[in-house]
Amino acid sequence: MKLISKIIMVLVVVVLTACGPMNKQTFEYQNPISNGIDEHGLRDCQVIRDGNWWYLTGTSYPHWSRQETDGNLNKGVVLYKSQDLSNWQFVDYIVKRPGIDKWYYNRFWAPEIQKIGGKYYALFNCRNDSLGYIGQHTGYAVSDYIEGPYTVVTEKQPLCNGNDLTFFEDDDNKVWAFWNRGREFGIGFAQIDLETGTFLTEPQSAIQPAKVDYEYNDKGELVNEPGYDGRPIPKVAKYYDWDAIGIEGAYVIKNNETYYLFYSSWTRGYEIGYATAPQINGPWTKHPDNPFYGAMSRQACEKNGFEWEGDPENPFNQVGHNEIFKGPDGRYWLSCHGIGEDGIPQLVIDPIEFDLDGNIYANGPTYTPQTVLW
Numbered sequence: 001m002k003l004i005s006k007i008i009m010v011l012v013v014v015v016l017t018a019c020g021p022m023n024k025q026t027f028e029y030q031n032p033i034s035n036g037i038d039e040h041g042l043r044d045c046q047v048i049r050d051g052n053w054w055y056l057t058g059t060s061y062p063h064w065s066r067q068e069t070d071g072n073l074n075k076g077v078v079l080y081k082s083q084d085l086s087n088w089q090f091v092d093y094i095v096k097r098p099g100i101d102k103w104y105y106n107r108f109w110a111p112e113i114q115k116i117g118g119k120y121y122a123l124f125n126c127r128n129d130s131l132g133y134i135g136q137h138t139g140y141a142v143s144d145y146i147e148g149p150y151t152v153v154t155e156k157q158p159l160c161n162g163n164d165l166t167f168f169e170d171d172d173n174k175v176w177a178f179w180n181r182g183r184e185f186g187i188g189f190a191q192i193d194l195e196t197g198t199f200l201t202e203p204q205s206a207i208q209p210a211k212v213d214y215e216y217n218d219k220g221e222l223v224n225e226p227g228y229d230g231r232p233i234p235k236v237a238k239y240y241d242w243d244a245i246g247i248e249g250a251y252v253i254k255n256n257e258t259y260y261l262f263y264s265s266w267t268r269g270y271e272i273g274y275a276t277a278p279q280i281n282g283p284w285t286k287h288p289d290n291p292f293y294g295a296m297s298r299q300a301c302e303k304n305g306f307e308w309e310g311d312p313e314n315p316f317n318q319v320g321h322n323e324i325f326k327g328p329d330g331r332y333w334l335s336c337h338g339i340g341e342d343g344i345p346q347l348v349i350d351p352i353e354f355d356l357d358g359n360i361y362a363n364g365p366t367y368t369p370q371t372v373l374w
Helices: 002-023 298-304
Strands: 026-029 043-050 053-059 076-082 089-096 106-116 119-128 133-143 163-169 175-180 187-193 204-207 213-215 236-238 248-255 258-265 269-277 293-296 318-326 332-339 345-351 370-373
Touching (some): 043 106, 043 345, 076 106, 133 163, 163 248, 175 248, 204 258, 248 318, 269 332, 293 298, 293 332
Parallel strands (some): 043 318, 269 318
Antiparallel strands (some): 026 370, 043 332, 053 076, 053 106, 076 089, 106 119, 119 133, 175 187, 187 204, 248 258, 318 332
16 A cells, blocks of 8 residues: 555656646747837837737827828727737727817827726827817727727717826726826826716826926026027026926826826836825825836937936837736736837837835836746
8 A cells, every 4th residue: 555655646746747837828028019010100008908809009100290291190099909919900990080070080199998897998189279179188988899889978078188098997986087287287187977078076186297497597597508698598497307397198006905106207218107195086106216117218318417327228218108907927017119219119018016015116128038937
């Protein structure tokens, strides 16, 4: 009996040893990711998982008004899908550009999709100067299926002025809108009724850009400038923080009873930071170690008075405007766009980590082949 028991134990060990590696799963990727995506690129990339598919949306080409030549306007909220996060296929424009008689006629900046209460909400930011909707305004559409068809909730008028609209559903099923509305307001928030497209609370600011100092005298003139001849000169901004020029790209998650508000700034290139709060309506506190992800631009640093401290091997000079999704390994990942010397924005993804104190860190943006094992 002892011999038989030993033989069984050995067989069990052999089987477990042989099966162990087979139970491991791997995922491989390399940034930037562009296969199957428009050759002109995609800005403000958001990845979301639905069923057996990954879906991707973002600001499609043309990204800027200077690219809108020969009547070539942005077509709407674009949607791609993939089963491996690396190879994508075009699905459709799930919210299409309407006629010029609608407020959401042009731009369709920074769209994203949120699944709330069993429905899918396609958020977008548009303008129509001919109707007086100058600058960005926010709106959204709803569908029972991620691939549509979608019905625009804010058909008659936008939800509000501003940009980079995002939704967050709290544990009590209340839904909150976050968006950017200029320097003084910064990124703000309000509770929203999704059926009617109206705010249930007064919009208030969550975070603003960092303080900016100026050099000028009481007449609005620069002083001690070489060649100054006494004529009035516009005051010059002095930037000291990475997010001083402006902030945008809000995205909110909750992890271990802490709320996280992600945002981006273009002060030194394009980089990502975050703020935390004990509850959804704040108070929000920027993390002292921001930014935790992104890329610095030599040109932006020189222009705005910063020392460039980037990775010389990094092909990106801008990486930002992120969203958060659950990756293939079950961890939180971020998706965003990265821009290199060719100026084409492309999808960038990487996992993020939380330490025991709730601080976020990330090994990225990566640009070499990556293998994730779990």
